[in-house]
Amino acid sequence: MKIAVMLLVFIRGIAGATFFLNYEAKNQTLICKASSHPGGTAWWFGDHSTQKFKMSKGAVSTCPTEQQGGDPCYTEGKELNSAFPHGQIVACKSHEKNKTSGPPIFTNKEDCREFDFFILAKMNRTEQKRLQVKGKNFSLPCEFQLQENVANFAVYWLKETDQTTCLHSVSNEDHHDIRSFSYNINCCVDANMENRTLSDSKIIDSEGRHQNHELTIVDVIPSDTGIYLCVLTMFAKPQNWRIVTNMSVEVEDPSSSTVLKVSLGIVGGVVLISGIGLLFYCKNRKATASEQHQRDYTIAEREVDDCTPYAICSRNVIDGNQAIYSLVMKPGVNSNIASSLPDDKPAYGT
Known part of the structure; x- marks a missing residue:
């Protein structure tokens, strides 16, 4: 399979949004759309975590050309051109020189509105599968086997359409136990989907490394059509990423189905009535022809009988x-x- 580096860009409004960019080059240019201050853009980097950003130790400095985690830095414009060799989470917003700002937190709604979040991930692309949905709910599996040397991991459920949103996250970072989980602390979850998602985390084997983190969407609507991804990151040496589930979901529109059924009913009714009318027409025509034939035969018979020899x-x-x-x-x-x-x-x- 093709190995690519995927850029998961979390650009947050009130409801949050996610954008994906695939790339293979080492250096990437990140654009902070949340930045609008003339003082430039401030950037924060995760320190071996997909949940926490490193605190600043002093004055914010100019961003280096390669990021390994470290103090916040700033750029004069909205762009950051840097290399991320092992994948990393990045956050940014407008830089105000005389104002101190702490690191963002995914569970803070104000931070989700003010910051842009990026996740750089190196992973194997998987084949996309298809799912046709006609009912009220549908479930998507995320089943995987953790490597022996993995102690911490995080799972992201993401949806791609015109924009991409984070639907759910699972992590054991706070517990350091592969059997214990925290939910929705690794991304800004889409507020419109929080009440329509159900998660089910299961440990399948006795060691706890074979797991399934299933996501169910309830009260399905046509706008639920899209591409659903379950992305797994494991903290090993180096940190690695992969897509566990890549599912294209198509939700049937109930209104279009109703219109189709009504249309088919009307067409069927017209065909049935036309068929019955044609049957009666043919039957009457046959009866009329038979009567005419009988009259002609009788007249001819009489003419023969009345003739002299x-x-x-x-x-x-x-x-x-x-x-x-x-x-x-x-x-x-x-x-x-x-x-x-x-x-x-x-x-x-x-």
């Missing part, structure tokens, strides 16, 4: 009064019947 026709001789006649016989009629005609009987038409 022979016919007589004649014409006058031009030079005299004598009539010439001929007898036309029907097949099967005895020709001796002609002898019954008197010799002096006038011909028809004289």
